[in-house]
Amino acid sequence: MRLFRKLITACACVAILLMATAVPANADATDFRKLDTLMNGAVRDSVFPGASLAVIYRGKTVFHKAFGHLTYDPHSAPADTTTIYDAASLTKAVVTTSIAMQLVERDSLDLRAPVSRYRPGFACNGKERITIEQLMRHTSGLRAHTYFAETCATREEALQAIDRDSVVSVPGAKTEYSDLNFILLGSIVEQITGKSLAANFHTRFAAPLTMNSTMFTPPLSLAARIAPTGEDGIWKLPRPRPLVNDQNAALLGGISGHAGLFTTTGDLTKMVKMLMNGGQLDGKRYIKASTVKRFRERGDTPRALGWDLVTPGGKSSAGHYFSSNSWGHLGFTGTSIWVDPEKDLAVILLSNRVWPTPENIRIRKFRPVLHDTVVECLEGR
Structure with missing residues (x-):
């Protein structure tokens, strides 16, 4: 009997210990059927032929699935979580801004310095006082976009064209999203x-974070894994066109500060977790926490340094439930990252909505619904 009581006591202690260390029952049991239905419906409604979606919540990837195919042909390869997508303008935030963070904290790049410190030929036609910070916040006054391939044949000619160009608004006076800002930054x-x-x-970043499917100018050997984008019928140069959807990035050899990155949702979860964790992941520090915080600050403009922010009281692609402290970025090809630090939540979407034509803009209405649905699933709304 005494032995039996000892056994019961021991079992009770083990049970208490297990209860104390167990993960709450609902932590990994979120019902995502509503999200599945939304994504499958988006494929049926031709929002995109296929997509890969990852949700990070409280430090864990709690949802990671792919939907649809690489094209609208039902016989094309199905999309999966290793499908490589043209990230388009996510390049600005993920690549150029992250590198700028490291350069700034090592005093190699001065945000308050004029661009002309690094490109003397830029100091003309009203651009003399434009700063690096104004490039990053899109308050430079530069025009939003130019098809450089119509007048330029090389990378250097395109950069010189930006140097010679005039501003379209007073630098610092208003926010005007511009690819030219990040072409210069790159x-x-x-x-x-x-x-x-x-x-x-x-x-x-890519190598130490083991982002093995993330790169510029992917080789032909990966073609079967890459979701196609629209055909470019206006390429005028005699040399072969790089794969990237963005024509200016193609002119620049497929590598530019504004576009050109190819990646997967699995790879991006590592980068996003590192940024959410104050610049550190798995014991390795990539960026100082103070630098990450500095680059997220709104300041006097509606955008952070390299990242977009939720507009207070306005419509946002992040939906209705993401807090006013949320940060993110969109990509023309149908890609996006939105992070809510208050909810400790991130949503990463990669798609090729531009296949076969960029005239398909259904994703504009879809994005806020996507983010609302993710929150509704997680919070049981």
Whole structure:
């Protein structure tokens, strides 16, 4: 009897210990059927032919699935979580901004310095006082977009065209999203480091984070894994066109500060977790926490440094439930990252909505519904 009582006591202690260390029953038991239904419906409604979606919540990837196919042909390969997508303007935030964070904290790049410190030829036609910070916040006054391939044949000719261009608004007076800002930033990163943007990102982030499917100018050997984007019928140059959807990025050799990155949702979860965790992941620090915080601050503009922010009281692609402290970015090809630090939540969407034509803009209405649905699933709304 005494032995039996000891056994019961021991079992009770083990049970108490297990209860104390167990994960709450609902932590990994979120009902995502509503999200599945939404994504499958988006494929049926031709929002995109296929997509990969990852949800990070409280430090864990709690949802990671792919939907649809690589094209609208039902016989095309199904999309999966290893499908590689053209990230488009996510390049600005994931690549150029992350590298800029490291350069700023190591005093190689001065946010308050005029762009002309790094590109002397830029100081003309009202651009003399434009700063690096104004490029990053899209308050430079530069025009939003130019098809450089219509007048330029090389990367250097395109950069010189930006140097010679005039502003379309007073620098610092208003926010106007511009690819030209980050084309310049990419070239400045390369000038400071003496290495290409692709080499910088690979060495600083992709390799140590084991983002093995993330790169610029992917090789033909990966073609079967890459979701196609729209055909470019206006390429005028005699040399072969790089794979990237963005024509200016193609002119720049497929590597630019504004576009050109190819990646997967699995790889991006590592980068996003690192940024959510104050620049550190798995015991390795990539960026100082103070630097990450500095680059997320709104300041006097509606955008952070390299990242977009939720507009208070306005419509946002992040939906209705993401807090006003949320940060993220969109990509033209149908990609997005939105992070809510208050909810400790991130949603990463990669798609090729531009296949076969960029005229398909259904994703504009879909994005806020997607983010609302994710929150509703997690919070049981």
